[in-house]
Amino acid sequence: MKKSTVIGLLGGGVLVLGMILLSPEHISAFFNIPGLIVVIGGTLAATVVSRPITDVIRVLRSLPELATDEQPSAGDEIEQLLRVAEWYRHGNIRAAERELANVSNPFLRSGIQLVIDRGPLQDLTKVLQWRIAGLRAREQADAQILRTMATLAPAFGMLGTLFGLVHMLSGLGHSGLQEIGATMAFAMAATLYGLLAANLVLKPLSIKMERRTQQRLVSMNMLQEGILLLYDRQHPILIRETLDAYLSHQEDASYQVTKLAWMNAA
Template sequence: MDPAALAGIGLAFVAIIGANVMEGGNPAALAAPPALVLVFCGTIGACLAGGVLKDTIGAIQALIKALTAKAVDSTAAVDEIVTLAERARREGLLALEDAAKSIENAFLKKGLQMAIDGTDPEELREILEAEVTAKKAGDKVFAKWFTDAGAYGPTIGIIGTVMGLVHVLENLSQPDKLGHLIAGAFIATLWGVLSANVLWFPISKRIARVSELELAQMELVIEGILAIQAGSNPRVVAQKLKSLIPGGGDAAAEKKAA
């Protein structure tokens, strides 16, 4: 699991609470249940209303995946593909049928099995690229769900503040309560802005980034499978796949093919 998302969100909350304490504030005063219920339930409700139920369910699943996902290791995928290319060149494509059963990467496993089954290269590319396109479209919807949440949150927080100020005006005859009521009114705005910039927008960016890395690896896998199907030299396969990895890949892939 890549800890960047949880560590970043945690650090942001520590900074906010720490700043509050340094200014002499009481962190417990920020945890106002009415404001939390309004901002979070209102934001989720607005996002739910703006799409279909499938979008919200998918967004929750994407959130869990984004927070728990392992870092995508394209170099390891290159090593695995090069190993398969070496065996296919020595023993033939059909010899990979047993090896395909133990492959953990579902996309690689599916594509390799189709190649072993004799799928036409052009048709194989079309099928796999269609899956890449579908995943890209789905991930874009889920990332947008959280971007929308980041837009709704502050506005709903302002609604809470206005509601609080209305309550303040109802109690003008009790000056001793006004300070507490005014402070409470602005808690909703605080949580609206905080949730947008510490939770919703970063999560949206996280989903988009994880998707970007996964899609890049899927593109790499497609090229690798087609190269294996064509019987390309493992060294050439390694060099080609390394060129698709940002930064030029890793020398280990070339060494593996040597």
């Protein structure tokens, strides 16, 4: 798991636990199982109403990967491309195919294979662009699902609190002040769950997914440039310099996109 993810989750958990332990005699007030069910179940149900259930399931299954996923080094992928380019430039197709077997990135591997097969350049460009567009559309939709859930969770937290207040008011004539206070605290826990789910989990994960998507798009666009240079049998040194310059420019643009995502989420 990435260090930043570990630090964030542990830091948030310690903060919440510390606030609970400030009043150890009232710890039970923070545990509201019905309220938790309302927040989780209501958020999922409302999300499924607005989005296809298959997309929601896919996003939920991808959350562990999102927390643990380490993006491959762009430098390693460039080196793999350059080793293929060295052989391909000299017409040694067999050696280029042997190097291709060591390429782990599916996008890069399929692009190099299309180059070796010597299909039309127009078809090669279309295939690469379709794959980039497909990843962008899919992951942007996934991030939107997380943002939707982050919007819904606090609302269902309030709904859980209202259920608790209705229960409290219905027995107002038969309860003492101490019991009323305990019931109200119990009801307010649902609002706490909704706010924590939205601001500690769902919203940060949606921003992280957008950041990961941007990194992947930068990498795929860079590799597309390299694949097209490989198709033209350009010298590996030219390919390296071109990709290094492209990567440096795109990383600056990626920072601006990430900054904008944080501002929109605020």
